[in-house]
Amino acid sequence: MQTEQIKSLVKESYGKIAKVKNQNFNSCCDSSGCCSDGDDFTSMAVNYDNVEGYQEAADLSLGCGLPTHIANIQKGDTVLDLGSGAGNDVFVARSIVGETGRVIGIDMTPEMVIRALQNNQKLGFKNVEFHLGEIENMEGIGDETADVVISNCVMNLVPNKVKAFTEVFRVLKTGGHFSISDIVYRGELPKGILEASELYAGCVAGASEQGNYLGIIKSAGFKNMEIKQERLIELPDNLLLQHLNETELNAFKNSDSGIYSITVYAEKLEEGKCCEATESSCCGSEIKTKATLQPEKQAGSACCGTTSIEKKGACCG
Numbered sequence: 001m002q003t004e005q006i007k008s009l010v011k012e013s014y015g016k017i018a019k020v021k022n023q024n025f026n027s028c029c030d031s032s033g034c035c036s037d038g039d040d041f042t043s044m045a046v047n048y049d050n051v052e053g054y055q056e057a058a059d060l061s062l063g064c065g066l067p068t069h070i071a072n073i074q075k076g077d078t079v080l081d082l083g084s085g086a087g088n089d090v091f092v093a094r095s096i097v098g099e100t101g102r103v104i105g106i107d108m109t110p111e112m113v114i115r116a117l118q119n120n121q122k123l124g125f126k127n128v129e130f131h132l133g134e135i136e137n138m139e140g141i142g143d144e145t146a147d148v149v150i151s152n153c154v155m156n157l158v159p160n161k162v163k164a165f166t167e168v169f170r171v172l173k174t175g176g177h178f179s180i181s182d183i184v185y186r187g188e189l190p191k192g193i194l195e196a197s198e199l200y201a202g203c204v205a206g207a208s209e210q211g212n213y214l215g216i217i218k219s220a221g222f223k224n225m226e227i228k229q230e231r232l233i234e235l236p237d238n239l240l241l242q243h244l245n246e247t248e249l250n251a252f253k254n255s256d257s258g259i260y261s262i263t264v265y266a267e268k269l270e271e272g273k274c275c276e277a278t279e280s281s282c283c284g285s286e287i288k289t290k291a292t293l294q295p296e297k298q299a300g301s302a303c304c305g306t307t308s309i310e311k312k313g314a315c316c317g
């Protein structure tokens with residue numbers, strides 16, 4: 001599929017979701033046509049109930065992580081949320097930056113921006129903005145605008161990830177950082193899944209292989225890259241069986257391949273400045289993984305088996 005076709009499909013799907021859905025429907029897939037009818041696909045969204053600043057009306061359960069949790073946002077910061085949807089993470093970030101900060105959400109789907117603006121109107125925040133625009137070309141956002149960039153389950157939907165991460169680098173202040181939750185896969189994903197365009201809008205078929213994804217971030221110039229959280233996404237058999245036969249399904253389940261939600265952190269450092277010393281060689285050439293929710297799927301990991309992302313980075317040194 002061509003880039004523009006993919007984007008139209010994504011826009012159409014999220015436009016429908018923004019118009020018809022109340023909060024707390026299934027992540028990515030729903031009855032609006034994003035995925036096939038009858039899919040029950042609840043495994044990606046994270047529970048925000050106890051998160052400071054959470055606004056139920058802005059939560060369409062479209063995320064796959066909690067990027068604000070490890071984003072180290074400070075009072076007074078300017079935060080940019082890419083693919084902000086109805087504003088879920090924007091309002092969480094607003095509760096941290098307070099009156100003196102600024103939070104900007106960007107989304108390419110007009111219906112989502114309208115919904116986010118309506119939510120903000122009710123809340124009355126003067127330092128929250130929602131812009132209609134594409135992550136790959138953030139014309140309205142100047143160089144070195146943001147202290148922190150966040151994003152939740154969006155980059156996998158962006159066909160040109162190189163351009164997107166180049167833009168993230170441009171709009172971040174030197175010394176700033178990002179925290180991005182996203183979907184990636186490890187190993188070989190069966191062809192049937194990759195080719196299913198309806199799953200594309202459902203966050204899976206547009207996902208990149210993890211190593212390629214991290215390579216794009218590194219090539220954009222980011223340092224101190226770290227996977228802070230990760231979680232295996234269990235796709236239901238009835239969904240997989242729409243794209244695989246029984247034999248392929250069993251082979252997939254018994255392989256090391258899998259789809260993961262990860263939250264990646266990385267920094268934009270002053271040119272020539274190297275990253276903090278780690279056991280690995282300098283400047284993010286090795287990726288540190290601090291916490292895992294599914295250690296059995298992580299090859300070679302000596303990580304502990306925490307079951308809550310609330311224990312961010314508590315294990316694994």
Ligand SMILES: C[S@@+](CC[C@H](N)C(=O)[O-])C[C@H]1O[C@@H](n2cnc3c(N)ncnc32)[C@H](O)[C@@H]1O
Binds near residue numbers: 010084
């Ligand atoms: C899975 S939803 C996540 C929404 C929000 N981050 C949340 O967690 O509720 C993906 C959102 O990204 C937006 N999006 C996808 N591709 C985009 C792009 N290239 N530029 C801007 N927004 C995009 C969609 O319109 C949609 O609102």
